[in-house]
Amino acid sequence: MKTINLEQIQETLYYKQLDNGLDVYLLPRAEMEKTYGIFATKYGSIDQTFTPIGKDDFVTVPDGIAHFLEHKMFEKEDGDVFQQFTKQGASANAYTSFTRTAYLFSSTTNVMENMTTLLDFVQEPYFTEETVEKEKGIIGQEIKMYDDQPDWRLFFGAIGSMYKNHPVKIDIAGTVESIQEITKDDLYTCYETFYHPSNMILFVTGAFDPKEMLDHIVQNQLKKTFRKADEINRSFPEEPMEVAKKEDQLRMPVSISKCLVGIKGDPTQLNQEALPKVKLVTQMVLDYFFSKSGEYFEELYNDGLIEGDLSYEMHIEQNFAFSLVGGDTKDPEKLSNRLKQMLLNIKNESIAEESFDAMKRKRLGELIRSLNSLESTANQFIDYYQLNLNLFDVYETLQNMTKQEFDEVVSNWISEERISTFSIVPNHE
């Protein structure tokens, strides 16, 4: 077991790669009540075309299958895994993102037992035609629920305006139609291909003894046999550098318009060395200009172009990256034009050295603050892990970052052909 001393935050991280390839990270937080464990595979909604394990030809599976699989992992021959966790006083959950499926529990008693349940249920699939059919109604209602949420529609609308072919544009849950095609065999194909321990990570944080925990995990894994790990072959369609549609909109029953400006990342800039800086700088720049202390936020507020807050976020993954900025507005056209101008102008803004220091300070504070929550610590850690980075190196990267490095990232961040806008406007307009 490797011990990593995290001086800045006064914690210790433990790491071991097991013989079957599983990466195990433990971050004890003795003073907390609970233990939060998350078991995740590098498999999400974008992994649609791949060569199934032991086969040579690529297959393309129906939209929404990773999420469907996540739902079906909870059902076993002898009942529902939720009930098992309940018996052991724990709560459990799961989520699917573009690049990940994650299963998790939180518990304040029977922690080791719950850890066993987590490992076992994710490593023992049980799918039948009958249970697969049953889930279609439930997930259908999940999709309908999202269909009524304007912010969710806005998010996927904006992604759709940026991406022409890349499967990131497909709704994570798929559509009511696409999930009808899913069969139990499809689920087994995806499971066998993507749920090998060498494609997975286990991150545990909270009130436990690290040696005891690791030993428990190792013993559990030793009881199981896994085939030899194969490299996973995924295929992604060719994606042009420029955005798919510079402008697009959707009509919905909303009380006010909403708009999001999307900045499609240039994948050639996502090399391993640049990644940690790109992640930090993008966040810092968006925050510097568009948070409530930002010059651009103030300008848009004073001009009456935004109602309430601006929202901004970024998604940086290994084969795609994008940022989004926008909000509620009475004039989506004007707001999106102004946001575009502002974004294009950022590389010409000269940011003073002291502003750069202030940005670094704020970022450091926010990174440390996020460790209050075990959930967000674990999930951020896995975000970084999926980029082959260690979250806890971020303090050093941040402290050592020079103004010149910062400027370099900023200057390559945005170009006109990679910007798009998407709006939702009220039905009656």
Add this chain to the structure above:
Amino acid sequence: MSELNEQIIEQNGYYLHIIPTKKFKTNVLLIRFLAPLEKETATKRALLPFVLQKGTKNFPSERQLRTKLDELYGAKLNMDCSKKGENHLITIQISFVNEKFLPTDEQIMADVLSLVKELLLEPNGENGSFKKEIVEREKDTLRQKIQSIKDQKMSYANMRLIDEMCKGEPFETHVHGYLEDLDEINEKNLYETFQAMLNDDRMDIYVLGDIDANQVETSIQKHVNFRRNRKHEATNVKANKEVKDYNEVIEAEKVQQGKLHIGFRTNTTFSDDDYYVLQVFNGLFGGFPHSKLFMNVREKHQLAYYASSRIESHKGLLLVFSGIAPSVFQKAKEIIMEQWNEMKQGNFTDEQVEETKRLTIHQLKETFDHPVGIIELMYHQVIGNKSITPNEMFEAIEQVKKEDLIQLAEKMELDTIYFLTSEGEEQ
């Protein structure tokens, strides 16, 4: 797990609560003002947090104020209003990173305290008035916020359920206020409302983190020393409305999914002895994934992605929520009612009761891992006017028996069924 001790010190006109803990990387300062929940003041009080965040005398713009917070290693300021039972709350919350994790010797707490003092005592305005342009602009922000509740169908259906269910009771009051009351608000009368809040509301200050209690007490006394003439105390709802017959309300909008929201009167609030019975009841009925609602509406009949319940601790309500296809309204309603009946009949095992108790305790313990969760849990005691330690809470949950749950199910009354359906499906 670490021991949590709340020290409550009565000060001149307010209560100071100090909660030392080493669990977190940040410290939290939270100030809460409490007044009775009433329509007459709701809109003005809802507007106050918007206006106050727009600046102070020394930081006359929102941008300047937020830049100051950024400099304090990204201190986070939140100001909002909410209701608990029949009380209207205005909360100012600042959390900031503990200096021991930062490359600095600065005392962030001192800066935070003087900033809060400024927010309260030196707002942006003069001669007994806020700035007119700020108030007018923020009225617009609030107007938009009120209108957009309708865009979030779950919150909208919940609001409509309470409208129908609690007609004529203070609890029906919309915490974000009313469109029709916005016009008469101006920079002067809003300032009066602000002064009334400072002067008359019950005020509680919470400081939580890796802190020295004595030092905190001294510096709070130094910064928060304005004269107060406190007259409001928490309203504790005791008398419950008698339900003669339940009411069914169906409304149609352009929606893909119907929202079925059902309100029950539990006749049990935080200060009652059977409050923890209610907690366990809610867990088994609709709070957890092994609950009757989840197992039947979702797993057995596949009518919904979510079907759950929660309680209003200080009003004695239990609310059921489910998102269903418009066409299955009758069926879903029947299944939900059947689950209530199952609870009355005692059709659940002792083992299920034990599991639910364990999970209820787990959920409570989880709250202790969030700084504001701890404060909210402590604040329940202010509203309920009843003090209870975490261990006593666990104990009370442990005591719950099957018979208690049956009794509670029998005591519970169906009040209102609200269904938001898609246009054309009203019948």
